[in-house]
Amino acid sequence: MLNSGINVLFEGNNFARLMAGLWTSIWIAVLSLVIGLIIGTLFGVLRTLPNKFIRFILRLYLEFFRIVPTVVLLYLVYYILPRTLHINWAGTWMATLAFSLWVAAEFSDIVRGAIESVPKSQINSGLALGFNRWQLFKYVLIPQSVKLEIPAAINLATRVIKTTSLLMLISVMEVINVGQQIIEANNQKYPIGVFWVYGFIFILYFILDYPLSVWSKRLVKKNS
């Protein structure tokens, strides 16, 4: 019974459809990460500057994302954008927006922490060399903090990939949504297709995330 069930994955173009769904998840994750890491770096640097007002606003921004679960975040974008702001975007773009803002918040705190952990003596040495603030960031703070930021960014990437599983909730045609359709369409012929399809998606996520989490752990070990 189990052996025949696995065929549900290869019936017709099921396999290609699952892969296409997975690709949707991947490009949304990658694009959100790129946008989020750029904005997050900017916010993180701004949070180390002395301006109290900017720091306060960005802190509030971060705390909002700390409190609101990602599921809720997706629904906020999904309902508020079209209904209240009358902006009609495809689900994939709404998801990219929500994820980018979330990544920016998380990464801003990572960047701030990493910059603040650069020893004071390094900053003083830079100042003694006559660096201005921009030069201090360019030649001292950013190069020295990147070592701490990279493993954290990879770790964040694994979380973003896992979170793409929630995209089905705002009707994005990603891998789980495709999987559900396949399960329903083949329910008669493959009553335990549900086991194989969800099991296969489970493994797909593991294949994507496991190497990244090993890589991030290895980098952390190397730093310490």
Next chain:
Amino acid sequence: MNWEIVNQALPFFAKGFELTLWLSLIGIVGSIIVGAIVSLIEYFKIPVLSQFFKGYVELARNTPLLIQLFFLYYAFPAFGIKLSAEASGIIGLIFLGAAYMAEGFMGGFNGVSKSQIDNGLALGMNNFQLARYVVFPQGLSLSVPALSANVIFLIKETSIFSVIAIPELTNTALDLIGMYYHSNEYLLMLVVAYAIILIPVILFLNLLERKVRNAQFGN
């Protein structure tokens, strides 16, 4: 924003609020207990079991809760194992949470300084004494930041229970939106509800972290 709508929805949200609290509490306590057991097995390197649980930790940490829940709730009945939505949710959350907690405990144990362990050995302690009097007390205080991050994470993950129709906070809000269409009001209430739960938890955990920071030696 219509406050009349907010008022009418309050009793529904109160119910969802209560359920979210309960599910979080059971999930967190269960995760800490199972996670502690897993970390003990890994710490003492108990053969076979420790390899098995190492695999489990990686599997649980590198896959989404949503697909874990779907597996429990939809795929298990194909083999005659029928779980209620609530049971699937709690089992799924503990499956995920225990792996994170085990990782947190292990991080603490591994963070205990080498000199502390050498000192223990010099005093003639055996493996169990070393664990009982040196590694666990110091390791536990070191693991508090990771564990408290996990607690916040698990509370937020209960929102995913909405996909298997457990009537917690997020599910309640979505139901109301589906029936009455007032998305602004219900979403605001939802965000506020999570803030009411999470802000005190975050403040308490910050306090706890500050309290145990002094509990380290040998640095």
